[in-house]
Amino acid sequence: MRERTKKDLIFLFISVVLYAIFEGLMLTGFIPPYMERSIVTICINIILAASLNLINGITGQFSIGHAGFMAVGAYVGAIMTVKFSLPFIVAILAGACASALLGVLIGLPTLRLSGDYLAIATLGLGEIIRIVILNISYVGGASGFMGIPKDTTFTWAFFVMIFTLLFIRNFVDSSHGRACIAIRENEIAAEAMGVNTTRYKVLAFAIGAAFAGVAGALFAHYNYMAHPGSFNFLKSFDILTMVVFGGLGSMTGAVTGAVVLTLLTFLLADIPELRMVIYSLLLIILMLYRPQGLFGSRELSLKMFTRLLGGGRRDNA
């Protein structure tokens, strides 16, 4: 069996066990219903963080307009279920396709820019998407898109998240992923080695956008409605924060960042005034003392555990 397939199977096995544990705890009432909300939100945020990590961390393209793609996914998905009464899976796929298409359309011209300029352009595009949605009365305009069925359950959110992680992980480990990493490390050198830089940048951008669209569709179908205000640039900053908090370029980091920061938001929900102050202070302090994020660009893997255990045994001897 190929090494990669083996790893995937182990990962899938662990995920199914995790799913069974959480689902069991929820059914027996150990996790109260209000906690379910935070768990589903964590799953959605992991999808967002992982997809942004592919663009920012793996390919090194500084994008801070991720909420715009999320908005497109949310609205296109909602149109599918509300206006055309199509099944939920179609809504998710349509959201992903629409976001990916937009990602390509936006990516082709803007990815010529680099560094800060790309960051500002994506920030602007994210806001433009939001303002355009705000002015379309077909989807509710400024008052939001109402009456979306609540199709997202823990099962949906969890397995879509697992699929996202597997997909992005395998993409990064493929030759395409290595081309993306080469672009991050040195774009000119990558080009000289024959990597079609524009193609891979747009590809990574489109995949990232597609998964942001998926997350958007899940988000809209969990909250009964989609509101343009939920997809402003602060949301983009939120996602970016999760990725940088965990460590740019590390999938483990993106997942950890999403889990920790979402939990933090829920824990501090009782003190709304102080919440953002504590959140921002934590952010500043973490960046001052560990600018590379919690994990740096390292990954958590089985190998790491065995190495740790092996090291421990040697110490004992």
Add this chain to the structure above:
Amino acid sequence: MDYSALFLQVVQQIINGISVGSIYALIALGYTMVYGIIRLINFAHGDIYMLGAYVGFYCTTVFQFSFLPALLMAMIVAAIAGMIIERVAYRPLRYAPRMAVLITAIGVSLLLEYGGILVVSPQTRTFPAVFPTTLYNIGGVIISSQQVLILAVSIILMVILTYTVQRTKIGKAMRAVSFDTDAARLMGINVDMVISITFAIGSGLAAAAGVLVGVYYNSIDPLMGIMPGLKAFIAAVLGGIGIIPGAMLGGIIMGVVEALVSGFISSTYRDAAAFAILIIILLLKPAGLLGKNVREKV
């Protein structure tokens, strides 16, 4: 269609645009100076503008200052705040990855916004009318005394800034650090001090803009800095980031375009127009209107 009425309306919108634009220009100057010197998009800059507005508000209401002392006080407090932020949050990260500094800037911005909500409550405050409003009617175009004031204060501040940067020793040091930080350090320039002073000047200008906006719109709130901050940043990019006259030009253009869009199309598209300008300029001339194209070297 009545063309003379249309013409008058266009002129009126342009005048409104210039007064809002000079406020964008004042904020944009701070962005452009900071970016020019340490290549940082200082997201907290819009909140310094909010801070300035609040200091001006408390000076005029609690301490009964008149306009000019309140303006100066706001500028001084904001300058000190800017220097503290630079010292505490940005200086330790001078050699860290760019993304980390950017996240820190976002953190500082959130801290100022929500710290502000905590301290001064989220409600909108009414800025006292420090000047009696007089409306001048020049051939059908209405200009208010506040608009004259905004333009006058902005021009005076920009003249002082240009003089400082072009003619004084500290200005020369700032230009040197912006051109090549390492070479400037080798020439005996205290780079840290120059960066600190740059933050102070930029923050002071933003605070002046804050007080002027308070006088113009009569209302301030802790989140007022977000949108003007972003737009001023776009203005800085439009003019060519790092170039001081570019920020002034960019600010005025932004203000006029916004006024025209909200006057003739729809005010809901005003913000979209700002971002559309940004995208267009980035695609056509990323170095900005007054910027020079720099060839990338391997």
